Amino acid sequence: MLNIALPKGRLGEKVYAMFEKAGYECPSIKENNRKLIFENEEKGVRYFWVKPSDVAIYVERGAADIGVAGKDILCEYEPDIYELLDLNMGKCRMCVAGKKDFYDDTDRTLKVATKFVNIASKYYASLSRDIDIIKLNGSIEIAPILGLSDVIVDIVETGTTLKENDLAVLETIMPISARLIANKVSFKFKTEEIERIAESLGTQVKNND
Ligand code: PRP
Numbered sequence: 001m002l003n004i005a006l007p008k009g010r011l012g013e014k015v016y017a018m019f020e021k022a023g024y025e026c027p028s029i030k031e032n033n034r035k036l037i038f039e040n041e042e043k044g045v046r047y048f049w050v051k052p053s054d055v056a057i058y059v060e061r062g063a064a065d066i067g068v069a070g071k072d073i074l075c076e077y078e079p080d081i082y083e084l085l086d087l088n089m090g091k092c093r094m095c096v097a098g099k100k101d102f103y104d105d106t107d108r109t110l111k112v113a114t115k116f117v118n119i120a121s122k123y124y125a126s127l128s129r130d131i132d133i134i135k136l137n138g139s140i141e142i143a144p145i146l147g148l149s150d151v152i153v154d155i156v157e158t159g160t161t162l163k164e165n166d167l168a169v170l171e172t173i174m175p176i177s178a179r180l181i182a183n184k185v186s187f188k189f190k191t192e193e194i195e196r197i198a199e200s201l202g203t204q205v206k207n208n209d
Helices: 010-021 052-060 071-077 117-126 142-146 160-164 184-189 191-208
Strands: 002-007 037-040 045-050 066-070 082-086 092-099 110-114 131-135 151-156 167-176 178-182
Touching: 002 010, 002 052, 002 191, 010 045, 010 066, 010 191, 045 052, 052 066, 052 071, 052 178, 066 071, 071 092, 071 117, 071 167, 071 178, 082 191, 092 142, 110 117, 117 131, 117 151, 117 167, 142 151, 151 167, 160 167, 178 184, 178 191, 184 191
Parallel strands: 002 045, 002 066, 110 131, 110 151
Antiparallel strands: 037 045, 066 178, 082 178, 092 151, 092 167
16 A cells, blocks of 8 residues: 655645546545545555645655655755655745845844745855844744844745735745655655656656646
């Protein structure tokens, strides 16, 4: 049985559709209920829905053999896993954002609010810029508006949240997309099964281009 961790939500549903197309369907997953684990014994797959930011933990610790996680999570937590494939979906950017007229006075320590402490720290270290990190867990956009921080480091997808809060992208740190990841031990012992799935998903990614 191959254990597959899917990110709960819209992205996860699209990802499941790709697995289904690859021949690993599990019809019970479409039932409208609150179940989190779905199995198709005949196909040898067990899917489970987890919080998107937790997929990498399940895979790193081997509770899942493979899973789909955003590049943002992989860069932030640096889990010890194999990254097998860029699924070219769930695309967005990691950005520095702030008030439109923000001016960076380099004589002062920059106050940065973010969920992505590691990504933000590395980015500013690469610029040799002193920062004071303020770790938040959501609604990051409020921080510069209320003066809690000078800027934020966060994900921008459509840009609507920034726009509706009178903020703007100041710098782009990196592009983000969903990745197929594998547990290292699982990959060693279930190489063929995992590679077969990765190959089939890869073909679909190419056809989507
Ligand atoms: C994410 C991110 C931004 C928003 C960007 O938040 O933190 O707030 O999406 O999307 P947009 O550019 O399309 O507007 P999420 O919905 O994950 O909620 P959060 O406030 O808990 O971070």
